[in-house]
Amino acid sequence: MSFPTTRQTRLIVKPIWFAACLSPFLWLLLNAFEFAGPGLGADPIEAVQDFMGEWGLRMLLLTLALTPLRQLTGRAWIIQLRRMTGLFALFYIGVHFLNYVTLDQGFAWSVILEDILERPFITLGAIALLAMIPLGITSTNGWRRRLGRKWNTLHRLVYPIAILGCWHFWWQVKEDITEPAIYVAILAVLLGFRLYHHRKNRAATAAS
């Protein structure tokens, strides 16, 4: 008995996962339009910026957690959620950036350019977002086939992206680094896990 089958994954697990990943954004909308929740407070633009950024980072870390999860539990179907989760990370970060350009800066391009070039934490964020775009574009099955092994190499960009994301958050905070520190700790565990497995595999191949 193997639950879930590929078909069940496609028809049940993935839609549920999709809804789960989308729900923070839906919650944001409900608050923004005052249909539920405490609302966005006195500075809604900043609230949206913070919310989307944090959830983008969470989606990123979640994406990185899926492979270790699969290895720990032995459940292969978990990997099938990885693309969706990664694309959700891009979605949240994309809206985070769009909110910055539109509502926050009002399309003031010279100010935006100045920010990206002169404020280090924004430079890091911009680089991370830029790097996410080719990953998003090549997330399809077609591209995976087309690139073959190069696809894996390209998608290792997710590691520096996650590091830059945490760094961007850390440098953005005024004084209380508790939250960024938690994300860094989680990232350290996830990357450490990969490093450990990478070394183990190298040793195994070297030995054979």
Add this chain to the structure above:
Amino acid sequence: MLIRTSRNNSSPGVKSSEITPESVYLNRRQLLRAAGISGAATLLPGVASADDIPARYKRIPDVRKSSFSTDAEPTSFDDVTSYNNFYEFGTDKSDPSAYSGAFKPLPWSVRIDGEAELTGTFTLEDILAPHAQEERIYRMRCVEAWSMVVPWVGIPLGDLLQRFKPTSKAKYVAFETVVRPAQMPGQKRATLPWPYREGLRMDEAMHPLTILATGLYGVDLPNQNGAPLRLIVPWKYGFKSIKSIVGISFTEDEPYTTWNDLAPNEYGFYANVNPEVDHPRWSQARERPIGGGFFAAKVPTQMFNGYAEQVAGLYKGMDLTRYF
């Protein structure tokens, strides 16, 4: 009974039941604007919920108007009392209003010491009794690049300080916030090295714009706004306007200030609002006016927060890029 302290044009003989509640009156433009926009703005709390200021806030009697007040539209009472930086209660903007319920601002005393003839510990009543309370509607600009207009109630700091006869050695005035971790949950962690401390040069402290605020919107200061006594220096970034003051010292040397100690390249002693001197991590050229909802465009920041005419003289000849 509502105290109409400012701009209502009602003639005598108008029933108090006919007087528009302050928060509706002062938000009328937002209400009208909101009516034209579908979705978010129409249902924002603080705009549509045109309640009177809650009865639990005690009205301050005999508040006089002041010519120092701006005629800019004040930020709503809801926003002023729910969007705060007061790390003693937590570091989120909503923390101070959420977690300051247990704070007891009365009874209160202030310790006055340092280079002055008259020093000691004085009750709040002794501090305030000889002074007339004034309404000062001031612009407030946070270093984080947002701003409000707040109708404070308070007394000129200079009038108070003169009572203690500072000596010629008193070149600066230092202030200290209360430390009460039992009532201020944010102080249970060393987010900042408590107590929060700030200071002013003597001429800044004596300037007629500088006040000790005891209230806002005609009522006693809510806990989250720095009850029962706080400083307001409207031409400087908001972190200079230290809250819940328990100590005032006259000093010879430039006093310790908390944010300057934490990040000296980001927060200076003077902290004058200056659109030409950026914070290392963000621009200070523009600010977001709180209360405008989603479509509040950033507005250009004014030199000295628009008080240049009154205070620029204090800094003549001073390199404001160096002394930020």
